[in-house]
Amino acid sequence: MSEITVELTVNRRARTATVPARTTLADLLRDSFGLTGTHLGCEQGVCGACTVLLDELPVRACLTLAASCQGSEVVTIEGLDGPDAERIRAAFSREGALQCGFCTPGMVLSCYELARRRQVLTRDEACMAMSGNICRCTGYNGIIRAVRSAIAEGIESES
Amino acid sequence: MRSAHRRHGIGARVPRREDARHLSGNGSFLADLRLPGLREVAFLRSEVPHGRLSAVRPPADAEPGSVWTATELAPLAQPLTATSTLDGFREAPLPNLAMDKVRYVGEPIALAIAPSRAEAEDLVAGIAVDIEPLTAVVDFSDALEAKALVHEDWPDNVFATTGGAVGDVDAAARAAAVSITREYTMHRQAVVPLEPRGVAAHYDRSADQLTVWSSTQTPHMIRDMIALQLGIEGRRVRVIAPDMGGGFGAKCSVYPEEITLAAIAMRCEYPIRWIEDRWEGMVASTQARDHHYRITAHAAADGELLGVDAEILVNSGAYSVHPWTATMDATMSSAMIPGPYRLADYRFRTRSLASNKTPSGPYRGVARPGACFAIERTIDDLAHELGIEPKDMRLRNMVAPAQMPYRSVAGKVYDSGDYAEAVRRVAELIGHEQWRERQLAIPRAARHRIGIGYGSFTEQTAHGCIEWASRGLAITIGTESARLAMDSTGTFTLAVGIKSHGQSSETTLAQVVSEVFDVDVERVTVVHGDTDRTPRGDGTFASRSMVMAGGATFGAARRLADKVLEIGSVLLGEPAGELELRDGAVHGRTNSIGFARLAKEFLFTPDHVPGVAPGLEVTHYYRPEVQTGAFTYATHAVVVDVDLDTGDVRLLDYGIVEDCGTVVNPQVVDGQIIGGIAQGIGTALLEELEYDPEGQPKSTSFLDYLLPGACEVPEIKIGHLETPSPNTVFGMKGAGEGGAIAPPAAIGNAITDALRETGASISETPMTPRRVWASMQAAAEPRTVGVAG
Amino acid sequence: MKPAEFAYHRPDSVEEALGLLGELEEAKVLGGGQSLLPILNMRLAAPAHLIDITGIRALRRFEEDDSGVRYGAVTTHMMIEDGLVPDPARGLLPHAAAGIGYRAVRNRGTIAGSLAHSDSSAEWPTVLSALDAAVHVRSNRGDRRIPVRELLLGFFTTALAEDELITAVEVPRLREGTRWGMVKMARKPGEFAESLAITLVRPGETEIWLGAARDVPVRLAETETVLAGSIGPIALEQLAEAIGADTGSSGYERQRHAVAVRRALETARGETVRGAEVHV
Structure with missing residues (x-):
């Protein structure tokens, strides 16, 4: 079997794993590091449940090979912390932005990158920015309210 | 909305207790389970819609026990046969692994076990199969014409035919000022919980116990059926449903994968697990809708609905799933066609057809989205013919509050509410008159139009045994359970037989306990989804959990409260009748005792509480006294913008006024409504499982099966009427499915309203730009004889 | 998988x-x-x-x-x-x-x-x-x-x-003086295009490219000729016919391409396009 060894930083911790070359980042996180908060909903790059931050940018962990992440920095839902992350979590809960919770990690990570930009979004812009994450439960109203509210609170925190 | 009597009780907007674990990635879904020695399973599935299976050959180098076919499995597990008491119902046993024939793309043929999923798939790729393709039965006409027989020992492709007539539809026709006939089709959909299904199984030899983990809405039912199909005693089987990423009906039938993994695990030294991938989710999970209607309706000049004739076809796929059977949609649909209307003369016939498609199962709304689409589109077309505003046509015909309880022409007993008020309120909510003005102000030359549409329905929820029996089910689901225990620290553990999988029951059922004991919901652990840890229950489906498990919880809490008061009476020396439960304590006139102290006294030193029988635990079973259910109802109103050049539809405004009786948690109820509407928008505009004429499914990935995203769901305006049901605890009615029922009807009516001047009529879902544009083209062409289909 | x-x-x-x-x-x-x-x-x-x-x-x-x-x-x-x-x-x-x-x-x-x-x-x-x-x-x-x-x-x-x-x-x-218009028509944001029209409008010349019509992007030569020969706005039907000749498409596909091209032309000319925001 063709194996690779990959060294990377996951949630600020240096990690090394030797895995089959065909292993995706999602399976590396889940199976090698036990970070099962990264969910697989389609493995086709559409649903967004597996979204993680790779070198600070959201990517599809199902469409990224573990091997390609050599030397990279990965943040998953388990390692997401700080004031922005806490504001997002509070807003999601307050606004009814989750039900079953399966899409939630990907939603939160996508929202996190938006919140970090410190840019006010209209409802339409927020919908567009979140259009790469599918939620089958909530109908998105609560998610979009939470996203906009977390962005606004982030901006307010710096003014 | 009425205010809550207790801080965390019924009606309180209590924050969801489920959120914290999911927001930090600490949920535990089936794919997240860590079991020592676990091996992964992949299935070989048919890529042929219909064919004779003559050979299955594992790879020559496969290790013994790593590949299983029907031959090896047959001695270990029986195929599942869904039975029905309906006259003439034909059974179609559902194979665990295909034996002689394959009948749909996705049907399991063999499976492979390996240390990882990738390696299991490698093994599957090496399995050779010989299948001689047969003509596939795909659409309604294939099935009716018996182009081929899906089950060769049947004379045709009909699972069952049902029919009935009440009153005299022919007389109604003679009396009518206008009669119309319309045909409607609601195409096939996938259910698509975002977490696919999954099963793990392990046989513990020392305990002689088979544990099966399944992402299922019905753990107790799965346990029963595993025991029966494997021929082992139920006591040896435990089923656990961990955190679940939605279900919506796709996870509430008994599946071949559950039986198969359970059977094979009994022969394995290690646990095995199968996680459904998305392709499998699209072809091997039960599918839904696929209805065709021919409706003839008669009305008087003043808009009174006089009679309806309904011919209903349901393409139910290749097999009948347990326990719902292939006739579930048809029997539900024929009962719901009369809708919220006073209708005296009704005739129907339903035929449930077999085809070479994936078996159909429940999906949020079960048949009612189709029935509602058919009758509500018909109501609008009748109104148009009569020159009546469609919402007024509804007001004219709806069952009035004074008529409650009202026995519908289909024999359903509508229990409570003001149906017409929902129409009036939602018209206000969206600003009906202002939209009509804006609609009229659009210049004729403009290349877009605005339309307003309504969809009304009434929905049976939380019904008892006789209702399920009337539909022919072998299992007449009708009770729910709750076991409530107070421990020595004075906190509560509630165990229920339902399975919360997004419904927030860990919050709302704790609110029921709080309603009785006035404790914070944080003091109540809600256990669900484990047959060893919960009393027997039927599961979460049919908008029943809040009413049924809530009723059971209330019963258990009341009985436990009596006990607590009895203990309090002894400890405080005051009569139990004068005590009250408040703020986590028993309060008397002068003294009070906290639950923690009370429980410790009673459990550690029962001798301090003489005369009180031991035990601080109650199991209560709820059975609705009135078994005909609590009817939730709603009217949806939508405003659309239709692009005349492209057929594109945009939703400009969306409102709903609904009545689910007493609201337990406003945020949870609104979440169910909006989530349901989003799925209904999917049905209306986006989602279609297309099959080609040879029976190959064409939209089997998220790249070609379109789900609603954030941009497709507008901000939903919600209004509540809160008429308590006389038939349930607290007056609750089910709230899970209603959101998904009316969107296709309301949106179809709105598009047709927008296009009135073109003569286009919307008759199929999803209403894709292509179909909307085609309907305009068809209307522009010179009329030919016949009915548009 | x-x-x-x-x-x-x-x-x-x-x-x-x-x-x-x-x-x-x-x-x-x-x-x-x-x-x-x-x-x-x-x-x-x-x-x-x-x-x-x-x-x-x-x-x-x-x-x-x-x-x-x-x-x-x-x-x-x-x-x-x-x-x-x-x-x-x-x-x-x-x-x-x-x-x-x-x-x-x-x-x-x-x-x-x-x-x-x-x-x-x-x-x-x-x-x-x-x-x-x-x-x-x-x-x-x-x-x-x-x-x-x-x-x-x-x-x-x-x-x-x-x-x-x-x-x-x-x-x-x-090139200086060239204005572009682009209209992507897709069922949802992020989806692949059902039609993708690019127009490059220069004084005296309009170049039109269309994606999602054939297996490779096509330049709409016939359509460009028809446009060059017409004075004032061109009827959608006429545009559709020319695009049909260029691409072999018909029916709804052809209609969709015609609308995309027309809107891309309007965008390039700086005209307000209803619905362009939705599809772009």
Whole structure:
């Protein structure tokens, strides 16, 4: 079997794993590091449940090979912390932005990158920015309210 | 909305207790389970819609026990046969692994076990199969014409035919000022919980116990059926449903994968697990809708609905799933066609057809989205013919509050509410008159139009045994359970037989306990989804959990409260009748005792509480006294913008006024409504499982099966009427499915309203730009004889 | 589903990559993987070797001069969308990039990868055909420059030989006085196009390119002629007929293309386009 060894930083911790070359980042996180908060909903790059931050940018962990992440920095839902992350979590809960919770990690990570930009979004812009994450439960109203509210609170925190 | 009597009780907007674990990635879904020695399973599935299976050959180098076919499995597990008491119902046993024939793309043929999923798939790729393709039965006409027989020992492709007539539809026709006939089709959909299904199984030899983990809405039912199909005693089987990423009906039938993994695990030294991938989710999970209607309706000049004739076809796929059977949609649909209307003369016939498609199962709304689409589109077309505003046509015909309880022409007993008020309120909510003005102000030359549409329905929820029996089910689901225990620290553990999988029951059922004991919901652990840890229950489906498990919880809490008061009476020396439960304590006139102290006294030193029988635990079973259910109802109103050049539809405004009786948690109820509407928008505009004429499914990935995203769901305006049901605890009615029922009807009516001047009529879902544009083209062409289909 | 087995290679230099491409059988180049990974995950392709070029620093560079911009092959859609690299087409490239898939996909997907994938319902094939961009290609046998219009031969088919690697994409500067219009019609944001029209309007000349109509982007020569010969606005029906002649499309597809082209023309002319926001 063709194996690779990959060294990377996951949630600020240096990690090394030797895995089959065909292993995706999602399976590396889940199976090698036990970070099962990264969910697989389609493995086709559409649903967004597996979204993680790779070198600070959201990517599809199902469409990224573990091997390609050599030397990279990965943040998953388990390692997401700080004031922005806490504001997002509070807003999601307050606004009814989750039900079953399966899409939630990907939603939160996508929202996190938006919140970090410190840019006010209209409802339409927020919908567009979140259009790469599918939620089958909530109908998105609560998610979009939470996203906009977390962005606004982030901006307010710096003014 | 009425205010809550207790801080965390019924009606309180209590924050969801489920959120914290999911927001930090600490949920535990089936794919997240860590079991020592676990091996992964992949299935070989048919890529042929219909064919004779003559050979299955594992790879020559496969290790013994790593590949299983029907031959090896047959001695270990029986195929599942869904039975029905309906006259003439034909059974179609559902194979665990295909034996002689394959009948749909996705049907399991063999499976492979390996240390990882990738390696299991490698093994599957090496399995050779010989299948001689047969003509596939795909659409309604294939099935009716018996182009081929899906089950060769049947004379045709009909699972069952049902029919009935009440009153005299022919007389109604003679009396009518206008009669119309319309045909409607609601195409096939996938259910698509975002977490696919999954099963793990392990046989513990020392305990002689088979544990099966399944992402299922019905753990107790799965346990029963595993025991029966494997021929082992139920006591040896435990089923656990961990955190679940939605279900919506796709996870509430008994599946071949559950039986198969359970059977094979009994022969394995290690646990095995199968996680459904998305392709499998699209072809091997039960599918839904696929209805065709021919409706003839008669009305008087003043808009009174006089009679309806309904011919209903349901393409139910290749097999009948347990326990719902292939006739579930048809029997539900024929009962719901009369809708919220006073209708005296009704005739129907339903035929449930077999085809070479994936078996159909429940999906949020079960048949009612189709029935509602058919009758509500018909109501609008009748109104148009009569020159009546469609919402007024509804007001004219709806069952009035004074008529409650009202026995519908289909024999359903509508229990409570003001149906017409929902129409009036939602018209206000969206600003009906202002939209009509804006609609009229659009210049004729403009290349877009605005339309307003309504969809009304009434929905049976939380019904008892006789209702399920009337539909022919072998299992007449009708009770729910709750076991409530107070421990020595004075906190509560509630165990229920339902399975919360997004419904927030860990919050709302704790609110029921709080309603009785006035404790914070944080003091109540809600256990669900484990047959060893919960009393027997039927599961979460049919908008029943809040009413049924809530009723059971209330019963258990009341009985436990009596006990607590009895203990309090002894400890405080005051009569139990004068005590009250408040703020986590028993309060008397002068003294009070906290639950923690009370429980410790009673459990550690029962001798301090003489005369009180031991035990601080109650199991209560709820059975609705009135078994005909609590009817939730709603009217949806939508405003659309239709692009005349492209057929594109945009939703400009969306409102709903609904009545689910007493609201337990406003945020949870609104979440169910909006989530349901989003799925209904999917049905209306986006989602279609297309099959080609040879029976190959064409939209089997998220790249070609379109789900609603954030941009497709507008901000939903919600209004509540809160008429308590006389038939349930607290007056609750089910709230899970209603959101998904009316969107296709309301949106179809709105598009047709927008296009009135073109003569286009919307008759199929999803209403894709292509179909909307085609309907305009068809209307522009010179009329030919016949009915548009 | 999980990919079938393959061997993974991560060269540090173009030379090393070319050596691997020349010597390995059944090898495929991996860029951002946003088109390739879904195909691998579904086992619709099973290459024996993957050569990941995203570790090659030289392929991340860009060069700009008066004639245009030359982007390294692994330049991502996000870099173009966010203006991290220059845009020689006065807003057309960032606009097109922003419509590709979703943000998480744009963060990894690359411009050269999209061209090598050759799906005419994706953005870059049509946009870069319209702009007459070219790819720079290398192999152990030498270098060549292939205009995008000649690179794309069909659905998933290009003029690249098995040992060739796209190293850069060269986009010429949009001529002064040229105005562009782009309309993508898709069922949802992020979906592949059902129609993708690019119009380049210059004094006395209008050039129209259409994606998602055939297996490769097509220039609408007949339509351009009809437009040149008409005075004032042209009826949608007439436009549709000309597009039918250009593409062989009919019925709803033809209608959709006609609307996309008309709206792209209106956008290029700076007219208000109803609905363009929805589809762009």
